Amino acid sequence: MQISQALAFGGPYRAGGLVLAVMIGAILGCSSEPAKFEPNRIAMYKAELSLGTKLDPTYQVQPIEKILTETFGTPDKPDLSLWDPKKLVPDLAEERADIQTEYDEIKAELDKALKDPDLDPEDRADIEADLADVKKDLDAVDKQIAAVEGLVQLDMLQMAAGPYGSAEDGTPRGLYRQHCVHCHGITGNGAGPTAAFLNPYPRDFRLGKFKWKSTTTGAPPTHDDLKRVITNGVPGTAMPSFKLLPAEEIEALTQYVTYLSLRGELERNLILDFSDIDVAVLKPAGMQSEEEKEYVESLSADELKEEQTGLKEELAELSDPEIFLPDYLAPIVTKWAFADKNVTDVPEKPEVVLDESIVHGRDLFFKKGGCATCHGQSALGDGQTAEMFYDDWTEEYYDPKNPEHLEEFLALGALPPRKLQPRNLRLGNFRGGRRPVDVYWRIRNGIEGAKMPAAQQLTEEEIWHVVDFVRKGLPYDSLSQPPEHVQENVRVRN
Amino acid sequence: MGRFWSIIFLSIPVLGTAIFVWAAMGWYPLEGHWFPELVVADDSVDHLFYTILWLTGIVFIVTGLCLFWFLWKYDHQKNEEPAQYSHGNHYLEVLWSVVPAIILLFLAIYQMDAWAGARMRRPMLENGQPKPPLARVTGRQFEWLIQYPGDDKKLDTADDIYLINELHVPRDEEVVLEITAKDVLHSFFLPNFREKQDVVPGMKQFVWFKPIKDGKYDIVCAELCGWGHYKMKGQITVESKNDFDAWLKKAYADQELSQYKLAEAE
Amino acid sequence: MKHATIGMLFLLFVGFTVDQAAAQWGTVTGQFVVKGNVVLLKPLVVTKDNAFCGNQLNDPLLTVGPKNELQDVALWLYLDRGDKAPTPHPMYAALAKKQVDVVNRGCLYEPQVALAVTGQNVKFSNQDPIAHNFKVEGFANGGLNNLVPAAGNFVHAFNDEERYPMNAGCTIHPWMKSFIVVRESPYMAVTDNLGNFKIENLPVGKHKLQIWHGKSGVIKEVTLGGKTLKDRKGVIEINVQPGQNNLGVITVDAAKL
Structure with missing residues (x-):
């Protein structure tokens, strides 16, 4: 049957073919690239403004990206392979090794003494006391190293990182993307897709500064502080309470926030240092500022070569984990790991009559x-x-x-x-x-x-x-104070 | 080819009923597609639902089969006689207007009690006063703010307990909740309690129910309220009166925490 | 035997004098002057506590003397990465134990630029009859933000070197701003109201100094002894001879400020 007003459309199979094509396209979907951390362009531009020149992509920007990827991994795959205490806090690791040797020595001495039948009980007590002291020291150092190692753990980070889903053994994946990314952004920069609509803006983790914590200004928050904010939310803002999540998931998210904050702070330190290095001689001519052009032209060919090699060495040195781990990452990590030292203890509230206290x-x-x-x-x-x-x-x-x-x-x-x-x-x-x-x-x-x-x-x-x-003691004004609504449901029938 | 299409039409009542039954039985892969467990004393909502489901279900199947039957029987390729156009059947038309009207009227009267129980018969105390609410639930983008009146039994006083997304109610007694919203329209939906009421900013309303089974159940938002509507979930816990009192006390103590010392290392 | 003893004593004596001569120190002085027309800053608008602070205050960020002498230029010893800091003169050990005073007076900070070595105590005092708060933003050091009532004070030591001076402000009176330089090496100075500075007892030899002013940040171009020195980070190289080293007048172009 032909509907006379219908447009002829190339035969009966063309329409079907078109529908089929659209369906296949919709089912297959477009390919999407894996998520990537965004560089801190604001800090970079700020550095560029204060220096009066652009940062060189090859020698300044890319090395930073490389260091960050080596140290932290990607949003899909967090990578903590460089987080070995021996490399990260070599002083602590060395100290521990020294104390361990001391402990072993005293222990050997004790063992030898115990085999001696003429052992004076006082001597034995002395050796045991020494051993106990060294054990205390050993425990203290172990605790410090444990604090550094326990700050971010790979299995927890893996639960929070990656696309939303679950692993083969049923543990969740992609918790951060499920719950946090749309406000806080994939890099934790507080500029996710919904951030612009919120007042106040979501937190930018990259500065390492947090408002609602128990430590003094200038110190990072403790693990418990972050956990409390995630669990209770921030009332009056768009940060919701995640109390209903399983405890393990809250822990994973807390560690991931710490991870993003550490990464952000490392990035800022690296930007400062890399931008400080004068790479005028290595920059392509198009990127050089006036001052830099003058300087480069003022050098002889030999001087130029010498400076170039020197600079490349310096930059390579900065990118070496042996250098940047203890110099840049360790100060940040130790501040976070030992944040408990800066907790302000709250003394017990004294018993007072409430009204008097309010007057005071x-x-x-x-x-x-x-x-x-x-x-x-x-x-x-x-x-x-x-x-x-x-x-x-x-x-x-x-x-x-x-x-x-x-x-x-x-x-x-x-x-x-x-x-x-x-x-x-x-x-x-x-x-x-x-x-x-x-x-x-x-x-x-x-x-x-x-x-x-x-x-x-x-x-x-x-x-x-x-x-x-x-x-x-303050009078309470509700944000919206509408007129009282008279309750209708009180009416009794019959 | 003609009768082939009538088979397709048969599939509608057949498949429709089959999927319905499959979901109601909770067979794989349609688990979780039927009602969540009922945990309140009043099952009138469920009862109404099933009554209407049976009524409309039978009508659906009958009309579906009839449609198929006529398509099959009077298929063009199998029928030699030309179509006959009639002016309708007056008796039939009266019948199929009056019968549904009677059914609807029946349903309208039949459900009045359920509606009254849910919206009009507010629980009363012995002295004739309406039972005061156990808590105030305020919907806010994108969370549920819960406020218990505390020991003085009055809301908005100094000893109130404020919680987010966490509502506890005692078992085996009539619980009245005062519900409202803070910023935009939300809807206070307790699936397991068969309770759903849109909350309007500035409007105070009451819902009530009597839970009879312990457990943790969902509070969800059922009115689109913004980008976080999908995750505006809370949790309502039903527990014995003793457990509830103990929990309330602990919640107040946590809220009034006025001492903090970092746990000493061993 | 007697000759040997005398010979030994003589050698000791020579060695001693030579040793003393080897540890030689030089003092560097100079004067910063602005060349060209200095555009003075607009006065600060007082938005709080006008009863005490008045309605306007002179902006201390850019202060020049009658002959365009530039005040509050900070200079400090600059080290390239990997360079070791020179051992400071013994006099600095005693100086490090003294306290640095940063004062809020007349709703302004005094001094505009304070100098401290790492670990040195800085006493922040409020000498006004109104409350001030000291908000110091560090990069290597954690920041601090302390409310100090009238006639109050507190002491704080900064333990990490800051690459550039820290900002110190007041949130109650947002126009109040000053800078705190925290360096590991004590070789640093600030120019006074006549643009003069003095860094005492630097070890003899080549050193780098970084020059900084609150308005421009690092001063990238100066004219010293007739030569124009340009450096992106405001670093100049000087050769310290024993005794007095007067760098003379160091000119800064007004446009660069």
């Missing part, structure tokens, strides 16, 4: 604590009127006093800067946690990455008063 706290809030200066006379967060409050992650690329290069940074993937407001304390919402210890930590240590300073002039008791005031 109010006084401190406005006077000695200096809190009202930023948080405002009504604690609404309106105390600070300066236009120059931006958090550290924004100030990486945006200086409110000199915003000339902002467009270029935005083109490189930076998110539009947002002013950082002091917290409105009357919403009853505490992003870092609402427990008394959490609020204590904020006041005692300040908030790293933000502008809140540490109130180190307040005594512990005074801080507890301020904690009471902030948690229980």
Whole structure:
């Protein structure tokens, strides 16, 4: 039967063929490249601006990528083969070896002494005491090495890395991509696909700075701090609570965040060092700045050759694991591994009558604590009127006093800067946690990455008063205060 | 070729019923496609569902078979007689208007009790006051904020307990929850409790149920609320009253943690 | 025998003097002057605590003397990778134990550029009747951010060398800004209000100095003794002779600032 108005379409089989082709295409899909870590273009451009010249891809950018891939692997395959304590913290490994030798010697001495029938019990006690002391030292060093080794473990990282799915034995894969990547990005740069729509922006792990932690400013967070944030989320922001995930998966994600943070910090250190090296003589002429061209032209052919060889040696040396592991990675890793040393202990809250404590706290809030200066006379967060409050992650690329290069940074993937407001304390919402210890930590240590300073002039008791005031003494304004809705379901039928 | 197409039409009632039965039985590979386990005392929703399912199922199969039968019987290639055009059958048309209307009316009246039980008969205390809610559940992009009133039994006081995505209820008693939303529309959906109610920012509503089986079940969001709607999941735990009280106490203690010391090394 | 003893003593004496002569030190001085028209910075706008700080403050970032002498230029010993730092003169051991003072006064930091060696105590004090907070951002050192009430202070030592001076600011009064140089080697100086600097007792020989100013960062081009020295990282090479080494007037082009 022919429908007269239909267009002739090349015969009955052409349509079918087209449909078939589309179906096959849709089923097979396009090939996709494996995910790759993005280089920290913002830090690189910042270095280029301060030096007045471009970074050379072959001698400066690619070596950095190579070192990072060797040390950390790829988003699909994390690689910790270089993380041998002997290479990473050779001093510690050496110390351990020395103490082990000492231990063995004393042990041998003890064994020999025990075989001696005329052994004086005092001597024996002495040797045993020595042995115990050395054992304590050995344990302490072992603990330190264990902290370094346990910071990131390959089996945990493998659970978090890679595409979403599961391994043959049923363990999950791709947890980071399943839960975190769309906000935090594959490199942990806080600029994933949904990041631009969020206020506040997701955390950029690469600076190694975190806000909600128990350690002092300048120290990395502990493993427990990160775990707490992942488990509880950050109330009032888009960071959800992952409490319902199995404990193993939360652990894997915590270690992967640490891994990304270490990687980011290493990258920044490497960019600083590699950009410091003057590779004017090795750059192609098109990439040289005016100054560099002048300098290169001022050299004789021999001088040029000499400098080129010298530079290549220097760069090769920097890329050698024997050099960069202890020089660059070890300081970062040890800071993280020993973060527990910087935890601020919270003393027990003294028994006080709540109302009295609140009165004290109010006084401190406005006077000695200096809190009202930023948080405002009504604690609404309106105390600070300066236009120059931006958090550290924004100030990486945006200086409110000199915003000339902002467009270029935005083109490189930076998110539009947002002013950082002091917290409105009357919403009853505490992003870092609402427990008394959490609020204590904020006041005692300040908030790293933000502008809140540490109130180190307040005594512990005074801080507890301020904690009471902030948690229980402020009037509560809900964010949306609609008129009361009269309940209809109370009506009783018949 | 003609009768071949009528066989295709037969496949609709046959395959449709077969897949339905397969899923209801939970055979491989269609496990998990039927109802989640019912853990509340009130099974009226399930009962209604099955009633309607049987009614409509029978109608579906009968009409499907009829359609097939007529296609088969009056296939062009097997029938010599020309088609006869009639002006319809008045009796038939009355019949198939009235019967469905009666069925619908029956269903409408039959379900009123279930609706009233879920939306109108709020549990009451002995003194005639409505039973106060056990907790307030607030939907927020993309989590469920839970707030328990604490010892003074009043919400929005200093001893409230705030949790995220974690709701506990005691077993074997009527639980009333106050539900609302903070920013956009969400829907508080408890699959195992047969409870689903859209929550509107600024509007306070109540849902109630009586759990009868311990366990951990899902809270999911059933109203598209943004990019995280798919993962807006919470967990509701049903446990004995004693366990519930103990848990609530512990949750309050955790929230009021006012001392912290790094565990000493051995 | 007697001759031998006298001979030995004589040799000892010579050896001793030669030894003393070998450990020779030189002091480097100079004066930084800006060539050309200096465009002074706009005054800082005070947005908080105006009752005490006033409404405007002179920006201390760029301060020049009456004859364009440049204040607050920092110079420090620069080492190439792999070079060992020279052993400092014994006088620096005592100096390292002294305290460096960084003060908030009149809603501004004093000094604009503070110098400290690694491990040296830096005392941060607030001499104003209003609260300030000291927010110091380090790269090798962890940062710190401490609220100090009126008449308060705290002491902190920075244990790692910073490649470039650390920024010190105040978040309550965001216009307040200064710099803290932390180096391992004590050979560093800051020019005073007449542009003069002095680095005492450098070991004799060739050394590299890195020159830096808060406004421009490293100063990439200077004119020293009639010659223009250009370096991407602001590093100049000097040859220290025993005794006084006056580098004379070092000119910086106003445009480069």
